[in-house]
Amino acid sequence: MNRLPGIMKIHLQDKWGWIILPWVILMISFSVNLIIGSTSGVEIYTGGLASIHIYMLVAGIASVAQTFPFAISYSVRRKDYFLGTLATIAIISVGSAIILWALGYIESELTGGWGMKLHFFNLPYVSDSNGIGQIWIQAATMLHLFFLGFAISSIHRRFGKTGLYTFFLAIFIIMTVSLFLLSFYDRWTVIGDWLGDVTAIEAASGLSLLTMIYLLFSYSMLRRSTL
């Protein structure tokens, strides 16, 4: 019996958390920007879209604690839980990205920034790409953020609080040393030049490589996690 649909259902059964809430938050953010735009009359570029990205990060963190123990105690294999979660989030990310692209299209092509030059869904840099490219950028960003949260939370699942503290201590030390080395050897400009040349699509593909690492990492954590 194929269990993936059952595991996807574990996530999607929470319709409020997955389908309603992120869009309610996004729409509130959008409305605030609409009000500001209509009262000020100035052309606005806003990062309000980030609310949905942050939502994905939080959902990733919450997901392990909410659904992993439940799934495992309902006789689900760890591997199936992992694959089912990946499939669910991939579908949600691509679906959301398509909706965002459509809203961006309405914004830039049909309504001239909702009649008030508001740039909410269609942002520069991202909009350098074509439709497929934009969908890929959004989906890759969402997947990346979800599995960043998921990986962090899976350390907690596997090694508890101590594991999480140790991990962040290690990250902190690595960051400090790398930043020091970059300054010491005066390499900041090299990095700056390199980043300046990267297109949004390339950045999204780069993020996906990181996502792959998070996936492998969180799977190795969950495989040995107990209840």
Add this chain to the structure above:
Amino acid sequence: MSTVVELQGLTKAYGKVNAVDNVSFKLEENKIYGLLGRNGAGKTTIMHMITAQLFATSGELKVFGEAPYENARVLNRICFVKESQKYPDNYRVIDVMSIASSLFPNWDQDFADSLVLEFQLPLKRRVKKLSRGMLSAVGIIVGLASRAPLTIFDEPYLGLDAVARSLFYNRLLEDYALHPRTIVLSTHLIDEVSQMLEHVLVIDKGKIIIDEEADALRGRASTIIGTASKVDTFTAGKDVINREPFGGLASVTLLGELSAQEHRQAAEIGLEIAPVSLQQMIVHLTNGKWDRKAEISL
């Protein structure tokens, strides 16, 4: 009859403490087992290992002939209902039922629906808002309606009143008669379930101390009541698991069957022999006063 679960020298260590210590037993197909013992004896740990939710430190474990870890063939056939079951925060009762129906291959929706009515569960209420008894009822319904070939109930009825508990026992027995499967009941309420059990496993301090057919176990212990001196003479050299003096009288509980001759002998010197319930017997065996190194050979 085929073996469903087989443990060979299974041990789970937490630091220097062995929560489960070199445990070996077998569970056979289509029987009702009682896994009995005090809190912290290791019952839940054993069940978590059987369902691959915890990993053993050493020893061998086979469920349906295979290692259960990450094994869909094995896990698909198990339903483990535990008292401490966690549900996602936003789930309603109906969401739990819907997930259970898609995860357990033998799920019977009609049976689940009728149980929901009988236990008077509010389907639309969030699981978080349920009373302790209702929460237990959710677990019981999932355990019964999943009809898993290996169904394990770990303290399933916390907070359930006597009416609901007997409803659970009745539905369990009825459904078991129609759809035989292996059932493991772990509980403190030994007297309530003792009539249903076909086989009893008693665990104490991480070790199995009794692994016996329930029928054989009943009558294996008896209490001798009479004048203290006569009782002591009669029980000298026998396997005494409890002795309670009151005044000049004594009540001594013995393990092991008494022969017809011993029954006559007791009657002649005016001693009374009373049967011991399973619960009393287990209380005596696991109350700490009675300590035995090896597994008892009944």
